[in-house]
Amino acid sequence: MSxxxxxxxxxxxxTDHPAWxxxxxxxxxxxxxxxxxxxxxxxxxxFPAGAVRRWGGTDEQVGQLVAAGRLHTPGHECxxxxxxxxxxxxxxxxxxxxxSREQIEEVSRKRAEAGRAGGxxxxxxxxxxxxxxVAKQAASNGExxxxxxxxxxxxxxxxxxxxxxxxxDFEQWWTDYPRKEGKAAAAKAYTKAHRQVGAEALANGLQAxxxxxxxxxxxxxxxxxxxxxxNQGRWADEHPTLEATGNQPARPTITANQCDGTECPGVRHExxxxxxxxxxMGVDA
Numbered sequence: 001m002s003x004x005x006x007x008x009x010x011x012x013x014x015t016d017h018p019a020w021x022x023x024x025x026x027x028x029x030x031x032x033x034x035x036x037x038x039x040x041x042x043x044x045x046x047f048p049a050g051a052v053r054r055w056g057g058t059d060e061q062v063g064q065l066v067a068a069g070r071l072h073t074p075g076h077e078c079x080x081x082x083x084x085x086x087x088x089x090x091x092x093x094x095x096x097x098x099x100s101r102e103q104i105e106e107v108s109r110k111r112a113e114a115g116r117a118g119g120x121x122x123x124x125x126x127x128x129x130x131x132x133x134v135a136k137q138a139a140s141n142g143e144x145x146x147x148x149x150x151x152x153x154x155x156x157x158x159x160x161x162x163x164x165x166x167x168x169d170f171e172q173w174w175t176d177y178p179r180k181e182g183k184a185a186a187a188k189a190y191t192k193a194h195r196q197v198g199a200e201a202l203a204n205g206l207q208a209x210x211x212x213x214x215x216x217x218x219x220x221x222x223x224x225x226x227x228x229x230x231n232q233g234r235w236a237d238e239h240p241t242l243e244a245t246g247n248q249p250a251r252p253t254i255t256a257n258q259c260d261g262t263e264c265p266g267v268r269h270e271x272x273x274x275x276x277x278x279x280x281m282g283v284d285a
């Protein structure tokens with residue numbers, strides 16, 4: 001297997017998924033080939049529309065996949081997926097289920113390292129013995145040296161502390177995020193973002209997004225997936241003020257366990273699918 005080869009994920013209940021009921025096996029084939037192209041070329045879900053014809057697909061099949069929400073064209077309305085440039089198509093929710101460019105490159109790097117280590121072992125010098133051999137040679141020459149194989153325990157401890165802190169901060173962030181889907185993938189994306197900008201930036205960014213979504217009265221199904229929000233760096237988005245948008249939400253009277261999310265002292269709210277209201281989970285009304 002070459003360093004560019006990897007796997008894509010396809011659910012085993014694909015034929016029972018509502019989005020695929022009206023699609024034929026050839027549509028599945030085009031979609032899987034699109035997954036393979038994006039993974040092999042590390043495009044994070046974007047691919048040229050003309051590639052479909054090279055795979056033996058047709059414009060009609062693409063149109064049906066777009067109508068079913070499996071592929072996106074320029075100008076699509078899916079909030080969870082990025083904009084699509086002219087002449088391209090995008091696999092819906094690609095990063096929710098497939099490896100990103102960075103993850104694939106990390107796999108390739110590890111394979112390359114394993115290959116080099118195997119080559120050294122075949123030539124009679126196992127990599128884990130190299131440090132001992134260097135130290136032994138230095139000792140015979142009357143020199144003092146430290147083995148490069150000795151682990152840096154301070155660095156290892158710091159890494160474990162950072163990982164533990166990220167895990168704890170993620171649980172609070174996950175509690176506040178209104179669309180709770182794909183927790184395991186979101187936790188990985190959060191840990192990566194946590195190393196980049198820290199917990200405070202992620203928490204403040206989420207609060208800014210929540211304020212905007214409440215002002216827009218956006219329903220839960222139209223919110224970005226947690227992993228998408230993190231992978232796209234949405235914590236750094238600049239949102240217009242409510243006054244600037246002229247879209248200030250009305251503030252209905254708080255009723256039993258319901259509020260509009262603006263004046264309630266509770267800190268946790270779940271979105272309702274009807275009446276554009278919030279179900280307060282933080283306090284008893």
